[in-house]
Amino acid sequence: MSAPQSRTPAIMVQGTGSNVGKSLIVAGLCRLFSNRGLKVRPFKPQNMSNNAAVTADGGEIGRAQALQAMGCRAEPSVHMNPVLLKPETDTGAQVIVQGKRFGTMRAREYGKQKAELLPKVLGSFSRTASEADLVIVEGAGSPAEINLRSGDIANMGFAEAADLPVILCADIDRGGVIASVVGTHAVLEPDERNRIKGFFINRFRGDPNLFDDGMREISERTGWLGLGVVPWFSDAGKLPAEDALGLADGFGSGGLKIAVPVISRIANFDDLDPLRLEPGVTLELVHPGEPLPGDADIVLLPGSKSTVGDLAFFRGQGWDIDLKAHHRRGGHILGVCGGYQMLGKTISDPDGIEGEPGTVEGLGYLDVKTVLSPEKSTVAATGTHSASGAQVSGYEIHIGRTAGPDCSNPMMMLDGERPDGAVSADGRVSGTYVHGLFTDDAFRSAYLKSFGTSASLAYDRSVDRILDDLAVHLEQTLDVEALMKIARE
Structure with missing residues (x-):
């Protein structure tokens, strides 16, 4: 033809x-x-x-x-x-x-x-x-x-x-x-x-x-x-990479260390790009076979194309043990999309979307449960960061719905009225479905400021230049x- x-x-x-x-x-x-x-x-x-x-x-x-x-x-x-x-x-x-x-x-x-x-x-x-x-x-x-x-x-x-x-x-x-x-x-x-x-x-x-x-x-x-x-x-x-082959091994020598485990089906990892370019941040990518660093301030669990499979992969690296030690030391944890789902109590896949139907135990840091479903959410997202009041813009791209007591303390309020994500009672564990958060200069500045770090990057202008x-x-x-x-x- x-x-x-x-x-x-x-x-x-x-x-x-x-x-x-x-x-x-x-x-x-x-x-x-x-x-x-x-x-x-x-x-x-x-x-x-x-x-x-x-x-x-x-x-x-x-x-x-x-x-x-x-x-x-x-x-x-x-x-x-x-x-x-x-x-x-x-x-x-x-x-x-x-x-x-x-x-x-x-x-x-x-x-x-x-x-x-x-x-x-x-x-x-x-x-x-x-x-x-x-x-x-x-x-x-x-x-x-x-x-x-x-x-x-x-x-x-x-x-x-x-x-x-x-x-x-x-x-x-x-x-x-x-x-x-x-x-x-x-x-x-x-x-x-x-x-x-x-x-x-x-x-x-x-x-x-x-x-x-x-x-x-x-x-x-x-x-x-x-x-x-x-x-x-x-x-x-410094530009977004097309696939995981283009993931750099980390950037920066700033005082705030953010560790990111590189799971096997990591998705939408351009979420990390603005962080690795911030002078006040050290972004460390943790590859399979390596432990999560003991001196990290934040462990960021990224998006995944296969949440259940990557949760098993995460445990297979011993990262669940490292994460428990990180949390016990007072460290913070942020999960984005699939990473957010992993932080809950359970992930259920009744229709076998990612493999055999069933329910697996999550990492348990948030009192929420996720049910995967065939319907996919792909929408632009704008709203407000609950903790700082900063404006947020990004996008959602996920399957599944997450609910539970910690959702009553959402990380974001989207479209003025729709809660997104969850924050633990002690405030040290957060999860969201919104990708592209850190591309937003206002949110990134507010988030880093809560850890005593100033943001100086104008990300979109930097990419354009x-x-x-x-x-x-x-x-x-x-x-x-x-x-x-x-x-x-």
């Missing part, structure tokens, strides 16, 4: 592998062309990430596409990422189609569904293109994964259906970059090779001119146009005029 013809210029950025920097490059290109006065829109046909964002109409998209929309100075739309896969187990994922939960599928089952989803993906692309002067499309993984080519809607399958030119991104920091580009050329079909119009090298450390011979060698072996060598962008780690810096970085290192010519062909 072919996409409806559109005169909107468009280009697709594919990669020689996962995590080669495609998402960041697209965000930077979005800002670059937006700064040139174009109405730019991002698009990713299929994303796999538990780091999601909520659109104004209550839909879900990958967090990377929300950042790319910010690069375009546009509101995020479900049509910018029509298929989002949110892994729940090693072999299965929740499937989000045009912002709404489509179902939970194992990998083999989803493989059979992809062809049926292509019309929706093309419809979203056409709608996105109709609102733009330029669309910059991001692939997923790599087109070299030819074992996944049948029914593909993420890379060459989509590029062919939408008739898009492709440029290839390769990461030199991984090593073997010449082989990764030439190897991709070798395994592609002739028509797919012809669809790729150029390549560029990302994350180069040192003098880019030292790779001139490498660029010539790749061009001679592939026939593809070399579009430039992009040096390492040092502020990349980094996107502008990234645009300049790309303008100076890529052949932007050639990119635009390719998009218009």
